[in-house]
C-alpha cells in the first residue's frame with residue numbers, strides 16, 4: 001500500500017525554457033487535506049504545454065511537470081475529500097469547480113476562482129508543491145501535471161468518470177476536445193440550419209466542427225493554411241474547406257461573398273489576432289457571433305472597427321468550452337460511451353511518456369492532431 005507514503009516514480013521534468021523534457025525519477029508526497037493523488041494512465045499533449053516550455057509564457061515557472069490532458073485512477077485521498085475515493089477513474093481539471101465561489105454560483109460562467117492564485121504560481125492551494133527531484137522542489141502545472149506516473153491535484157480539480165470509459169481516449173476531454181465542442185454548444189449556442197466557419201483545423205477546430213454538426217449547423221466551412229487538414233476536417237463535419245492563401249483578397253471578404261452576407265457563427269482556433277479579426281468580420285451583420293478560443297501570445301491585442309459591433313456582430317470567448325467542469329466532464333464521457341461524441345479519430349499518434357519530446361515535435365510541425373502517451 002502506498003497511501004500516506006512518498007511515491008518515487010517516473011516523470012517528464014521541464015527544467016527550463018526550450019530544453020527537452022527530461023525523463024527521470026521524482027518523489028510525489030502524499031495528498032494533504034482536500035487533495036487527491038492520482039496514478040496517471042494516459043496523457044495527451046496540448047499547445048499550452050508547448051507554449052510554457054517555449055519560455056514565451058510570462059507566467060511560466062521552472063522546473064515544472066507539464067501536462068494537463070490526462071486520465072488516471074485515484075491512488076489515495078487526503079483528509080476531507082468526499083467527491084472521489086481510491087480506485088475511482090478520474091480526469092484532472094485545469095478549470096476546477098468548487099461550487100461555492102461567485103463564479104461557480106453564476107450559471108453564466110465556468111471560471112472557478114477558488115484556487116486560481118496558487119494554481120497560477122505552480123503550487124497546491126496551501127502554497128507548497130508535492131513534487132521533488134533529488135530534494136529539489138518541482139512546480140505543478142495548470143493544477144494537473146499529467147506528465148508523471150503520479151500527480152497530486154486539489155479535490156475541486158478532479159472529475160469522477162464512468163469506469164467503462166477507456167482512459168486512453170477520454171483523457172482528451174481534459175482540454176482540447178471539450179474546449180472546442182463546448183465553444184460551439186455553450187458559448188456560441190449554434191442553432192439548427194445555421195452556417196459556421198472555423199479558423200484552424202487542429203484538435204480544437206475539429207472539436208468545434210463536431211459541436212456545430214451536433215447542434216444542427218448545415219454549412220460548416222473549415223479554414224486552414226495547411227490543406228492536409230481538409231480531409232480529416234470533412235470527416236469531422238466540415239462541409240467545405242478553404243485555404244486563405246489561395247485568394248488575393250481578405251478571407252472575410254471571400255466568406256461574405258460565399259455566404260450571402262456572412263456567417264451565423266465563426267470560431268478562431270489558432271490564437272492569431274489577425275485571424276480573430278477576420279473571424280469577427282466574416283460574421284453576418286445584425287446577428288453573427290464570433291467566438292475566440294485560440295490563445296494569443298502574452299501582450300497581444302485584438303482590433304476591429306467598432307462599426308462591426310454597432311451593426312450587430314457579437315465578439316465572445318471562452319475557456320474550457322464554458323463547461324462547469326466537474327458537472328460536465330462526466331457527462332461528456334457518457335456522450336462518448338453512447339457514441340454521440342467522437343474521440344478516437346483525434347488520436348493520430350499513440351506513444352509512451354518516454355517519447356514526450358517527440359510528441360511535442362509532432363504537435364509543433366502540425367503532423368499530429370493529438371498524441372496520446374501511455375504513462
Ligand code: APR
Pocket residue numbers: 046047048176199200201202203204205223224225226229244269270271272275293294295296363366368369
Ligand atoms: N490561417 C489559417 N490557419 C492557420 C493559420 C492561419 N494564419 N495559422 C495556423 N493555422 C492552422 C494550422 O495549420 C493548424 O492546422 O491552425 C491549426 C492549429 O491547429 P493545432 O496547431 O493542432 O492547434 P490546436 O490543438 O487545435 O489548438 C488551437 O487553441 O489551444 C489553443 O492557442 C492554442 O494555438 C492553440 C489553439
Ligand code: ZN
Pocket residue numbers: 046047048049068069175176
Ligand atoms: Zn490544453
Ligand code: ZN
Pocket residue numbers: 096097098099100101102103104111112113114
Ligand atoms: Zn468555484
